[in-house]
Amino acid sequence: MGNGMVENIVDLEAELIAIRRHLHQNPELSNEEFETTRFIRGWLEEAGIEIIYDIPLKTGVIAEVKGKEEGPTIALRADIDALPIHEETGLAFASRIPGKMHACGHDFHTASILGAAYLLKHKEKELKGAVRLVFQPAEEKGAGAKRILESGALEGVQAIFGMHNKPDLAVGTVGIKSGVLMAGVDGFQIEVEGLGTHAAVPDAGIDPIVTASHIVTALQTIVSRNISSLNNAVISVTRIQSGSTWNVIPDKAILEGTVRTFQEDVRFQIPGHISRIVEGVADAYGAKATLHWYPGPPSVQNDEVLTELTIKTAVQLGLNVVTPVPSPAGEDFAYYQREIPGSFVFMGVSGPHEWHHPAFDVDERALTVSAQFFATLAKNALDQWRAADQADRNSSSI
Template sequence: MSHLSSTGLSPEFGQKLIAIRRQLHQYPELSYEEFETTASIRTWLQEADIRIANYPLKTGLVAEIGGKQGGPIIAIRADIDALPIQEETGFAYASVIPGKMHACGHDFHTAAILGAAFLLKQQENELDGTVRFIFQPAEEKAGGAEKVISSGALEGVRAIFGMHNKPDLPVGTIGIKSGPLMAAADGFVVEIEGVGTHAAVPEAGIDPIVTGAHIVTALQSIVSRNISSLHSAVISVTKMHSGTAWNVIPDKAILDGTVRTFDENVRSVVLNRFDQVVQGVAAAYGTKASVRWIKGPPSVLNDAELAEVAVQAAGHAGLQVITPTPSSAGEDFAFYLKKIPGVFVFMGTSGTQEWHHPAFDLDERALPISANYFAILAKHALKQLNSY
């Protein structure tokens, strides 16, 4: 496969990145708990003589490689946290922490972006500006990006780039598109208040379970009757809890779930109609209802000009560019794109399972390919920004 050998990198470089990824994989840490992960990243960067920037982050860190004085600053971001999942891969380097696993490939992202930093450090004097590397905590909690922004790490940055591994894309391919790539991800909790009674005499109470069942059904009409067929939206009720005994009608029911959208106007319509439907159905059945929103990240919206730069860099890296299908998964990289333009890409990793699966794995040949790509992309982006 020519694209695997076109990086011109030594086998030793690839093995180094694999060793880093496997160490991270063995010792996963959850969101906001990434203290040892941060310490390891710091050590690897310091061993490469890469400067650690001083930003007030409890976990995660920022590093910089600077070339031309007064040149533009770009950022490359990797997420570093794991998930509360019991690993089922059976690999020798499987997680040694019970109930915790890198089941989304953030260990891959971290190792690959470290690799890009190692490569750019060797070319530091040739850079037309500064590359700021953000090793971000708590992506899975959708709050880490905002912590980084609050720390000041985005100040002066003119463009930002990031990636997610994509198991269904083969190694050697990369998914790049302008516009929406990943969905806004909002969570909801609906609490329905009725009146409890004996199950044999339902007329003596007000059944919140019946209300909940009708709410679940009614919510599905929002997408089919309020959203254009040219747009996308998903409403999923994923949990329903009510009652403690088979012969008692309870006084409360709780529904949990998520809404996924790609367009801010569609997001607004769905959330507003959601509240109206819940209140209307609840009133029709004589119950009271409240909706609590858990606002997640907005949609990942890639900048068109920078997406073209990303495509050009992929050509120089020997990668096959495909136009990816947008994912309904959420990604807090979107918070950066609310502040500055940037591009998020899907890196092909020939995986056998989807994200968040206990047997998730990926093809490690994609590590040096990804590192090489982001090093090339950084140089292209700096040159492009210098031309403005």
């Protein structure tokens, strides 16, 4: 495993399956991907692919395949972290680590982009520029992409491409659309402070549980009454914690939840709406409530020109192109798109379950489909940039 040699597509498929299964058996959580980083470096080095070591990253790998001709730099990104989920697939290569699992398919992403790197290495003489390979940590924490940007790993990159596997799309199908593809993700915590008392004499205290319950109900009116019906938003309270026994009204209640939006203006409106409701409801019940807001990645917004190129590449390879419904899930790939033109696609994997399910799996035939797609896409992007640059020079010399 890991010799990086690509004699034919059968050899490539066997190589990528072995890599994916090795990663699947050895999952590491966000910011803990030390062995995963070591594995990736080893596979790249054995293939003769240059690793950029002077990037200040504790985990994750940045590498590059350079063509013989000078030209732009295009980036391909894969995420490498796993989730704190106990695996229930029954696979022969299931996770060896209890409570940790590649339940979102980042092992598939990593193996696929490694495959693209192998293919590009074998075609490097034909490349009109360079392809930077980004194996990003901590996507599940929503902060890995920011760390990559802060490290300077994408300096000089003209465009970036990435993907997420999509279990409900068949192998050989790619979901591609311009504009919004995935939601912006924000989190919140609400602390409700009341006054504890014996449960038999509630009038002697201020019940934070009753107050919190009314806050949960009132929050649902934001989407139905404050957000235009032409826009989208989801506000979900996902945790309520209060009290420790059956006959005591506690002093405090904690609420946590998430907000998902597609439009930036809606995203910026919601914290104000939540704060108004939280403070107003708490005041009505004599309690005090504080909102803590945790902004996450913005929505994934695909560049129109690059998305046209991804469609042309998929058609060139005989893949089935569909226009996907935007996903309310989030992706920190969106941070890259704030700085660099980018396009993100959904790769069909014929999976039996959705992301984050303990029995999540992918059809491994999608590995070579994905590797070939991203290798071809990178080459096409370099060719398109070179052609556009040449046209600009010709026009300026007239």
